Amino acid sequence: MDLDLAQVRAFVAVARLSHFGRAAEQLFVSQQALSKRIARLESVLGVRLFDRGSRGVALTEAGRRFLEPAQRALDAADLAVLEARREQPPLRIDVWGHLFGPVRMIGPVIERGVRAELGFSRDAAAAMTALTRGEIDAGFGRVPLPVDRQFQHRPVRLEPVDAVVNADHPLATADRARPVDLRGSTVWCPAPLRRLDFLDRLTDHFGLDAESAEVNLGLEHFLGHLTGDRVAVLPAGVQLPADTDLRRIRLVDPTPLYTWSLLWRRGRRLDALLRASAQAATRHGWLDYDPTRHWLPESLDATTHG
Structure with a gap:
């Protein structure tokens, strides 16, 4: 058969x-x-x-x-x-959002039959410039919406986010909390909110105060300044540095979701990459979404059509 x-x-x-x-x-x-x-x-x-x-x-x-x-x-x-296809040239893919570990997301995708070379853009805007110039074939990270019509995008994962606090924070003993429970705390951000689409929308939607670091020197440095009433909001799969006294709290009712997406120029054929991303998402349940339990800063229709 x-x-x-x-x-x-x-x-x-x-x-x-x-x-x-x-x-x-x-x-x-x-x-x-x-x-x-x-x-x-x-x-x-x-x-x-x-x-x-x-x-x-x-x-x-x-x-x-x-x-x-x-x-x-x-x-x-x-x-x-x-x-x-071993002799075909590898796809050039730029990733961004390094504080949140984008390689752990794109890795399972390109391992499924896609030859790729990874580059590292500072942000989505830099990747879009590289795409326009033909310097790369695709980008991967959080794509602020809407995007210019010359680009297309597809979500690869809707990742739940957690709250992370220091041991002295009032919520330190909780294993879960609602986003509104973070009111009275200060969301600690690795850069100004105008550059952080997800945190900007999250703090605005739930009425949370925010404070920004002056310079992004990596996750360990960022979390090293998580003191007092500060709370960091990180994707659930981000590994915390070893030998720290930080507490991870699951956010529920609703659980905010961070969207990881592929981005490419309209008309560019990336069949193998898109197929591999769909297979990885299916295998791991990466695109599971329930509007009664989850919160997305953009509509699901916007994340799935580009």
Whole structure:
């Protein structure tokens, strides 16, 4: 039996996300096309892979057995593509937002069959200039919206953010807090708010006070000045420096999400990179979003269409 990998990829995306609409967005196809692929796959296999009901979609027993072998088949196919393209020049990708560790996000993407060379831009504006000049093929980081029509963008991850405080802070013993609970504290920022799109919107929306460092000398230096009533707001995956007495507090009700996106010039074909980013997002659940639990400073429609 010859399996169609596009159909298998559609199945894995829906299985990982438990949602046809979000899976279609990640694979850059219509929901109708996605449904047809899965229907054809079920027909070829002669089994039903999903139970579809009013509460959503769930794997059948056959679907659960098929999932991991299907994922391994896709991984093998991606490796085959990488080997076949080994002689092609690598993509030039600039990343920014270094305080928040963008490489930990783009790494799992380019490891999935994409040859790339990473450069390091100071900010999104510098990356856009490099894209306009043809010096790079793509950028990766937080993309302030809206963007100029000459560019396109796609989210790779919606990452929850945490509050980080020193051991003497009034919230230091809490394991979770609401964003509004940070009122009375001062959000400690690594640069002026006019240069920090996410923190600017977050502090404005939740009515929080902010204070900015005079110079950004890296995460350890930044957190070394987290004293008094100051609180840092960092993506949840950012590793705190060792041997510090800092406390990480999960933000809930709602949980703010930090958007990591790919950015490129309109018309530039980056099929392999976009496919790899969609696969990584599906595999890790990076684009999970629930408007009843999460807060985005921009609309989800704005982050997913560019």
